[in-house]
Amino acid sequence: MDAKLKGETVLVRTSVNGREVEFLCDTRQSLLECLRDILGMTGTKEACNDGNCGACAILLDGELVNSCLVLGVEAEGKELTTVEGLADWRGLNPLQKAFVEQQALQCGYCTPGILIATKALLDRNPNPTEEEIRFWLAGNLCRCTGYDKIIRAILSVTGGAPSATHACECDKVEGQSR
Numbered sequence: 001m002d003a004k005l006k007g008e009t010v011l012v013r014t015s016v017n018g019r020e021v022e023f024l025c026d027t028r029q030s031l032l033e034c035l036r037d038i039l040g041m042t043g044t045k046e047a048c049n050d051g052n053c054g055a056c057a058i059l060l061d062g063e064l065v066n067s068c069l070v071l072g073v074e075a076e077g078k079e080l081t082t083v084e085g086l087a088d089w090r091g092l093n094p095l096q097k098a099f100v101e102q103q104a105l106q107c108g109y110c111t112p113g114i115l116i117a118t119k120a121l122l123d124r125n126p127n128p129t130e131e132e133i134r135f136w137l138a139g140n141l142c143r144c145t146g147y148d149k150i151i152r153a154i155l156s157v158t159g160g161a162p163s164a165t166h167a168c169e170c171d172k173v174e175g176q177s178r
């Protein structure tokens with residue numbers, strides 16, 4: 001990088017998934033870059049890099065943010081939750097298992113952001129309606145699965161039922177929904 005374009009290098013102390021972490025970063029680096037390129041935490045995905053797709057979603061002190069729009073230095077003293085923090089020694093958490101069981105992913109590139117965004121929703125509202133889930137996830141784009149299976153996976157965890165009006169075409173067999 002051109003020296004004139006470089007910012008200052010600073011030490012950031014933060015907590016990632018409950019673990020105290022320190023890293024050096026350029027003041028102009030995004031938190032997404034810090035997670036992936038400095039800390040090697042590649043679960044958080046980079047796609048649009050301009051705040052439009054939600055692939056890079058993380059929780060910053062419990063608030064849902066697109067980490068491509070947050071500077072690494074803004075993580076100072078904060079608590080970060082990334083997709084790597086969802087599973088524990090027992091394995092995948094119920095939401096992750098539901099995504100697998102309901103086939104709610106294909107390439108999986110959008111999945112970390114959708115899981116984190118869904119966690120943010122369920123932390124606030126454990127029993128959202130289908131409409132509330134769809135509204136909340138409007139900032140998370142998926143280019144390959146389609147959204148119905150994602151919604152169904154979430155509803156299978158919350159105990160809600162998918163609305164008939166949003167039945168997935170691929171789930172219709174000879175005119176009947178599975």
Ligand code: FES
Binds near residue numbers: 045052
């Ligand atoms: S990579 Fe951050 S919103 Fe798309």
Ligand code: FES
Binds near residue numbers: 104106108109143
């Ligand atoms: S599963 Fe491929 S982008 Fe969502």
